[in-house]
Amino acid sequence: LTPGPMLFTTQPDFVWGLIASMYISNFVGVILVLLTVPFFAALLRIPFAIIGPMIVAICFVGAYTVANSTSDLWLVLIFGVVGFVFNKLEFPLAPLVLAMVLGSKAESSFHQSMIASDGSLGIFFSNYLVGSIMTVALALLIIPQSLKFIKYLRSHKNVDAAA
Incomplete structure (x- = not known):
């Protein structure tokens, strides 16, 4: 069995069997969800x-049970306490979890991009699609912070004017 575009012509029975099994598993999944x-x-x-x-x-x-190691239990306890403290301080936990899960993958992809572009950040604006996505992402990062800063300046300006 060699994967690739020729798989449909060389092994049609396998491919259509695989597709049929996906349809069957979707049907069984719907039934199980409705029952549970x-x-x-x-x-x-x-x-x-x-x-x-x-x-x-x-x-x-x-x-x-992952590694039969008590040090893993300490990690669970430490991160549980960190999560509890973050929850009490009203930090959103979802971005923290996303950063921990996707951080290494994003870092390696960024490193590959920097190698491919000889260290130029221009690769992130190299075509219209990538440039528009980066512009929207930067706007989503900058605009909320700018609005908070402007609100902060206005509130302090009003306090100074009242004094």
Whole structure:
């Protein structure tokens, strides 16, 4: 079995069998979801005082079983405390988790881009599509901070004028 564009001509039985199995698995998945929705809805009615410790215990068991290492348990505990503190300080946790999961991948991709462009940031504006995406991304980063800064300046200007 050699993957590639010729797979459809050299192994049509395998390819169409694979496609048929995807259709069957989608159908079975829909049936399973429809059958288990009432069960999962009932789980939502369990008080957090009961289900919270169970979730924590499952997290600890899962972390330990990956490598049978107690240092993994310490990592779970440390990141749990960090998450709790961030939650109390009203930091959004989703961007933190995304940064931890995607950070290394983004860094390696950025490194590849810098190698391909001999260190020039112009590669991020090399064509219209990439340039527009980068412009929108930069605007989404800069505009909210600028508005906060302007609001801060106006509030201090009003305080100074009142004094």
